[in-house]
Amino acid sequence: MTAIAAVAIGRNEGARLRDCLTSLQAQVGRVVYVDSGSGDGSPDLARSLGVEVVELDPATPFSAARGRNAGVEALRAGGLPDLIQFVDGDCTLVPGWIEVGVAALDADPGLALVTGWRTEEHPRANAFHAMVEIEWHRPAGPIDACGGDMLVRSVVFDDIGGFNAALVASEDEDFVQRLRKAGHGALRLPVAMTRHDIEMTRFGQWWRRHLRSGQGFAEVGGIHPPHFAAERYRAWLWGAMLPGAFVLSLGLRFWGVAALIVVLYAANLVRQWRWLRREGLPRDLALRTAALFVAVKLPQAAGMARFHLRGGRRAPVRIIEYRGPGA
Numbered sequence: 001m002t003a004i005a006a007v008a009i010g011r012n013e014g015a016r017l018r019d020c021l022t023s024l025q026a027q028v029g030r031v032v033y034v035d036s037g038s039g040d041g042s043p044d045l046a047r048s049l050g051v052e053v054v055e056l057d058p059a060t061p062f063s064a065a066r067g068r069n070a071g072v073e074a075l076r077a078g079g080l081p082d083l084i085q086f087v088d089g090d091c092t093l094v095p096g097w098i099e100v101g102v103a104a105l106d107a108d109p110g111l112a113l114v115t116g117w118r119t120e121e122h123p124r125a126n127a128f129h130a131m132v133e134i135e136w137h138r139p140a141g142p143i144d145a146c147g148g149d150m151l152v153r154s155v156v157f158d159d160i161g162g163f164n165a166a167l168v169a170s171e172d173e174d175f176v177q178r179l180r181k182a183g184h185g186a187l188r189l190p191v192a193m194t195r196h197d198i199e200m201t202r203f204g205q206w207w208r209r210h211l212r213s214g215q216g217f218a219e220v221g222g223i224h225p226p227h228f229a230a231e232r233y234r235a236w237l238w239g240a241m242l243p244g245a246f247v248l249s250l251g252l253r254f255w256g257v258a259a260l261i262v263v264l265y266a267a268n269l270v271r272q273w274r275w276l277r278r279e280g281l282p283r284d285l286a287l288r289t290a291a292l293f294v295a296v297k298l299p300q301a302a303g304m305a306r307f308h309l310r311g312g313r314r315a316p317v318r319i320i321e322y323r324g325p326g327a
Contacts, residue, residue, distance in 0.1 A: 037056065
């Protein structure tokens with residue numbers, strides 16, 4: 001019989017954490033929760049549910065990669081299971097997912113990782129939620145990257161050295177890249193795996209989330225070229241080069257150039273709006289979400305620039321939070 005355990009990571013997830021842990025307990029025999037300095041009583045909540053808790057030492061910078069690795073080490077102390085389900089603390093595991101994931105891994109010994117679709121709890125609460133819901137839905141089939149929710153063979157986890165704890169962003173994409181380069185398969189199944197609650201209401205939260213994405217583009221893209229090449233190109237073009245050219249053209253009174261750049265952004269906005277309407281979003285929500293998809297290149301470019309200006313991978317690890325105070 002296949003032994004399965006779960007590792008959940010979180011920081012100040014509140015009620016979401018209870019939902020996360022109980023959804024895991026319903027499908028796996030052992031659950032470890034790794035906490036990154038929560039101030040809301042999350043570790044005590046997890047213990048009250050009978051979940052094993054690991055509290056990371058705040059003397060070392062927190063990161064999702066560090067948390068997941070610590071969770072696996074805690075599992076190892078009691079005997080590492082065959083499969084490990086990783087889940088973020090703001091997600092709940094969809095009933096029946098483990099059975100589907102195990103069946104896929106059993107059917108193909110060459111597969112080392114399976115994932116499924118993540119969906120938002122409140123996809124139309126606002127444009128931030130609508131944007132994330134669209135981002136989550138990726139085609140099923142063989143993959144070279146995925147998010148942090150995944151079912152992984154523990155022997156392969158050890159084979160590739162776990163997650164890279166030096167990364168503060170896109171550590172999950174780096175994990176899959178290394179897994180694939182080691183000759184293992186990764187697959188996205190066409191079924192729901194987790195439900196996510198981003199609980200985002202402020203522009204500052206959205207900005208910091210995509211500032212972190214930009215850092216991931218730069219750092220992980222540099223480690224695994226040409227991964228993220230298209231994302232980096234689009235971010236530099238729409239988030240740095242064209243805005244810079246617009247400001248310069250205004251300063252030099254090149255009104256025609258400035259007008260052309262405005263037209264390019266307007267055309268991009270209309271294209272995004274039409275696409276979102278085809279995805280089923282209402283007219284007004286589609287317009288606000290389209291504006292975010294156009295504007296997102298700004299924080300992504302800023303995140304890439306921030307990474308390089310701070311010294312690239314030589315800089316100390318520093319997590320970029322979007323739910324913290326003032327974010």
